[in-house]
Amino acid sequence: MSASASASPLPPPPGSLILVTGANGFLATHVVADLLASGYSVRGTLRPSSLANESKTAHLRALADKYPELTLELVPAELDDVEALTAAAAGTAAVMHTASPYVLDVNDPVEELLRPAVMGTYNTLAAAAASPSVARVVLTSSMAAVTDSPDNGHVYTETDWNVKSTVARNPYYASKALAEKEAWKFVGSPIPLPDLPTDGLIETPPPPAAVNFDLVVINPFVIVGPEPSPAVNTSNGILRDIMDGKYPATMDLNWCFVHVHDVAHAHTLALTNPAAQGRYLTAHDAISMADTVALLKTKYPDHPLPKRDLSCKIGTGLTKMASYFQPKAVGSYLRTNLSKVCHLDNTKVRELGLEFTPVNETIVSAVEDLRTNAKLKVECMLAPDELSARVELRAAADAARGARRSEAAGRVLSFLNRLERASEDQAANPSWSGWAPAISHPVLRPLFLDSHRNIPDEAIVAALASTADRGIQKDVARAGYVVPAEQDSTVRLHAVAIDCVASVIRRALGVATKDDDRERTLLRARRMARAVIAEWESRLPGVFVSFHASLASMELAARLAARPLSAAALRAVILIPELRALALIARNPLHALSRATGVPVEVFATRVFLFLLPDYEVPDAILPPWYKPRHIEIAISALGTRIADE
Template structure:
């Protein structure tokens, strides 16, 4: 029986990946920040096969040696733990340090563990671009070079963490190979009652948080597809390098139209059309009144539609993507079930 370690086991993507691993018969070692409250992990320990093949261990991204016990004896390590929040008090402390130092801590532990033959890193499209241009078809060769601690700091943390991972492999030449999965905005049903940052986009639309329909175009992908991509990356010997993981693109106007058709009770969807030159100018001006992360995101994404080529992940890992409109419907149904919307 192969043993797979998954860091950040309680995360949105990680929990779905653990469910797939258990279903496939793997033994799983999942890391959590604390074991003091077992009820916080009940959704994991209650998964089919978890009683026999899931073990949770404590580890901290900022404590380099804490992952040694987690990866001991494992064949494959999926490094999925990383902070995901757009605005923080201190971008270096709250985003970059956990992302970069945590990645190096995990890779260091894997390098000290002879049994580990592959590490799969959960990166992001944030490491590929932070200002999409419709004239540019993004591939695995593209890197985000524009983000900084003051401009899209979350994007900066993901780009720095992935660069650090590839640099580690290049300089240390460990006994494992590295594969990176780069998903776009990940939505879908959640295994936990916690509302994650990506699904919150849909929840905010339904709650009336947005002042109007903004000229934003999102690349989205279903969490179940992203989890399967990690499983395939772990199982496919020929997998190598980076893999863009994204389904359809969809505009905010299209999303609002879809949500309106769902007739969610209490929904307060935006109706004011700001997806035009005058509206975009107004949003750009208003972005300077927003928290830093939100403001820089708006200024770098308004009026821009990403284009990307996912041929590599479809070819190498045999992955196909769900229709994102169906994923949105599933996500809203799930958020209603958890009580995030529909009241």
């Protein structure tokens, strides 16, 4: 392990060329950025297929433009191609080996995880050994090489190794432990190496008798944070799935998050500090899923975050039972990590000079990136300016890789511009701070005060208007700005409709909603809602047939059937139709309403919501920023006159 005379000095002088394997990966991209920011040139290896795909290299080429005085080379090299790796390492001062498969669900753990991880590490080190100029290799390992199922009372340090993982039990963890052990064997390890259950599964050639570089290993845990590429890595996927409602409940899980910027900088510190040696645990102490969800609820209350709590002993037992129905690796992870808390000592990496981003900031930073880069399913309300920002961001990314803006994207921007102009037209109108005028209107109030006594005759359904025709929503999905909902799922859409009606009925019932009554009240309201919908469907066939996802947030939207609405129907459902649907519903009273008030129909159709129930609390998120309540006031007055006349 003694360095030869021809090896580069440590630390490498500014401008030195550093090799980064798998340079377009999540962590690797940030390592490249940190090296460039520290004054180093970078040569990055990519799979040949990735190098030929502009969308997989655009974020790296953008970094090259940011540092014109430095060099950023991208070269093709697979981890099983020793010749290509050797050519890539030639003339470099150091190697950062970050590339390794990170997947939990595999069919053949040995061939899909262990062999690529071990042989990729061996081949990279062999390439470094063949280049006399390489003075140091910094290897990205993982806390998975340190522990599998953590002991709650133990504080983990750099001396700990994961000796539990096998091909059947957490194979990804096994791959990280075996690959790191292979690296230490290659350089003639100065640290004690453990016996692993997977020893002997992957045969490697004998290492050289001596190498010209030393080895430093970074052991991060759950790396999250901004992701420059369109993909979502596995760790960020945890937060994405929580935000998207894929976790049905909060479980007794704990994660040692760490910001990707911190891990990237730890690699640079390991390179530039001549005294760096051995392993460096790089992560925060554990934060529970319950605390993570609580933090996200305070920041993002409109997302479908877990509402149930299964972190108790009974809930954990149920989760373990359910884990046997999950894919093998996922189930194994759950069974070995439920009710486990990993406590670690990160003193060594802090002494190297690393300052950690606080864990709460780390989580929020990752989620903000998911939100702003349209990587979340849009299950919450999005303001038009936020959607516009997403559109412009995606358009800029398209332009950066030389792609033409799609026709669908153009139509989306055009629609947003129309909304913006409509908003400017309304700017002179005074703001209206509450719903009291609607509730106290002398004509409308009596219609709804006692409506629950005769629900089918005077349905108490609040009107939910669609933002526009179905075509614009398809454009948004096609342009890639939102993930479409299950638009054709009748079961899902009727369930949404029932919840909509039930929420209104619950208000009208006036039933106490203390904690102990809330669930019972909701169930009662849902039963009544089904009756309302059944009656409504019999009177107005087609009203609920076409529920679909709306432009910005998959909020409830109902498309009217192509038929006129009577005054009686108008009492039951007050709808502001879609822009194109207006042409089909020629006799809808909305046209008369428009003529009576002088307000263009298009203004009403930019999402005006009428909740005409006493004391109904309208969630702030439902009201888009361009909404101007003055038009509601005008509409209520004209509508009341029309109903009274008929």
